[in-house]
Amino acid sequence: MDHRQSLPFAQALKDTLNRGYTRQNVISDLTAGATVGVVALPLAMALAIASGVAPQHGLYTAIVAGAIIALTGGSRVNVSGPTAAFVVVLLPIAQQFGLGGLLTAGAMAGVILLFMGLARLGRFIELVPYPVTVGFTSGIAVVIATLQLKDFLGLPVGALDGHYWDRLGTLLAAVPEMHAANALVGATTLAIMVAWPRLGLRFPGHLVALLAGTLLSLLLARLGPDWTVETIGSRFTWTTGGQNGQGLPPFLPQWQWPWLQPGPDGKPLGLSFGL
Structure with missing residues (x-):
């Protein structure tokens, strides 16, 4: 070789x-x-x-x-x-099978892709019509954008289940109760992302939007509790080895097989070859 x-x-x-x-x-x-x-x-x-x-x-x-x-x-x-394209595929798996199911499915997909590459099957992608590719990616973009309205506007809704139109109806019904601070930070960040390329500056607009959104949320928090925007540190918690805390774990992850990660019930998913 x-x-x-x-x-x-x-x-x-x-x-x-x-x-x-x-x-x-x-x-x-x-x-x-x-x-x-x-x-x-x-x-x-x-x-x-x-x-x-x-x-x-x-x-x-x-x-x-x-x-x-x-x-x-x-x-x-x-x-x-x-890549955001996989969100619409991964979200249902995580909801139904938990983290363990998601990681196991990801490992299986990786093995399948490896064998497809070794078999030179990638050339068959040339047979997919271009309108199918455009329609597929456009549909994914619409679904992802819709699902992000919950956090973008700070809508007080729980898990979004059901078909697309059911989810959209739930979100639209909650719009009158949106959180003003969330909406302002989200709109500011989005506006910078859209407008920055038109300025012709070499400095990356993504970084500007990230910094501007963060600074704006800190300023709004000074106005009072009603203007406080959730952060990763305040919204998420972790539990590992009997320890727990807010935000991101301050240490490296421990190695585990994907199927030993928690399933939808919080217990290790397990691995079975039964049908």
């Missing part, structure tokens, strides 16, 4: 060094890495929350997956990160 094919990272690194890797390249790569990291990590936590699990699981996934992709991707210009 050609070692250049078995170690794509090594070959990409060798090619880069042969072309010359200057100090300016180092500075540019560090700047790009820091920028992507600052944007991708909050995004990963947000998508974990949207998928029905605690934010730290998105954080762990982004770090581990990012490192693996960088070492095995074979390109020095790879950019990897979480």
